[in-house]
Amino acid sequence: MNIYEAIKKDHDIQRDLCDKISKTSGNSSERKELWTKLRKELEVHEVAEERYFYSPLIETDSMQEDARHGMAEHHEIDELIQELEATDMVSPHWLATMKKLNDKVHHHLKDEENEFFGKAKKVYSQNKSKELMEGYEKTKRDYKKDWPNSIPGSDLES
Numbered sequence: 001m002n003i004y005e006a007i008k009k010d011h012d013i014q015r016d017l018c019d020k021i022s023k024t025s026g027n028s029s030e031r032k033e034l035w036t037k038l039r040k041e042l043e044v045h046e047v048a049e050e051r052y053f054y055s056p057l058i059e060t061d062s063m064q065e066d067a068r069h070g071m072a073e074h075h076e077i078d079e080l081i082q083e084l085e086a087t088d089m090v091s092p093h094w095l096a097t098m099k100k101l102n103d104k105v106h107h108h109l110k111d112e113e114n115e116f117f118g119k120a121k122k123v124y125s126q127n128k129s130k131e132l133m134e135g136y137e138k139t140k141r142d143y144k145k146d147w148p149n150s151i152p153g154s155d156l157e158s
């Protein structure tokens with residue numbers, strides 16, 4: 001497995017969870033459970049991806065702008081997560097915000113898979129992309145274990 005395959009695998013999990021949440025209602029236990037899973041997936045993925053996909057790209061002229069763009073979108077995703085955490089699940093605002101998150105996540109994953117991966121393949125050698133995958137997977141494992149305390153800001157709301 002290389003870094004692209006590892007990321008794509010997690011994107012598929014995120015897309016699936018987004019899809020499932022949009023079919024839940026109110027403050028059902030199913031919605032709560034799926035939301036916690038999605039939040040964890042998104043937050044842990046962002047940390048590992050920034051470290052093992054974006055950070056090394058920021059150093060390159062060909063991808064500096066894309067890397068900044070991608071990480072700015074992570075920030076927008078974080079803001080929507082915080083907004084959802086601060087909103088009552090039964091309110092229409094929760095669902096409307098979830099819809100925004102869903103659209104944002106889909107858009108972001110498409111940018112990464114359809115644009116950034118192709119460009120990054122010109123920067124990272126095959127060996128490097130395998131090495132990055134190992135760092136990515138290890139970081140994810142470590143953060144998942146300690147989540148939510150490992151992610152700054154993720155323990156702000158009850």
Ligand SMILES: [Fe+2]
Binds near residue numbers: 046049070074108112
């Ligand atoms: Fe991302």
Ligand SMILES: [Fe+2]
Binds near residue numbers: 045
């Ligand atoms: Fe991603």
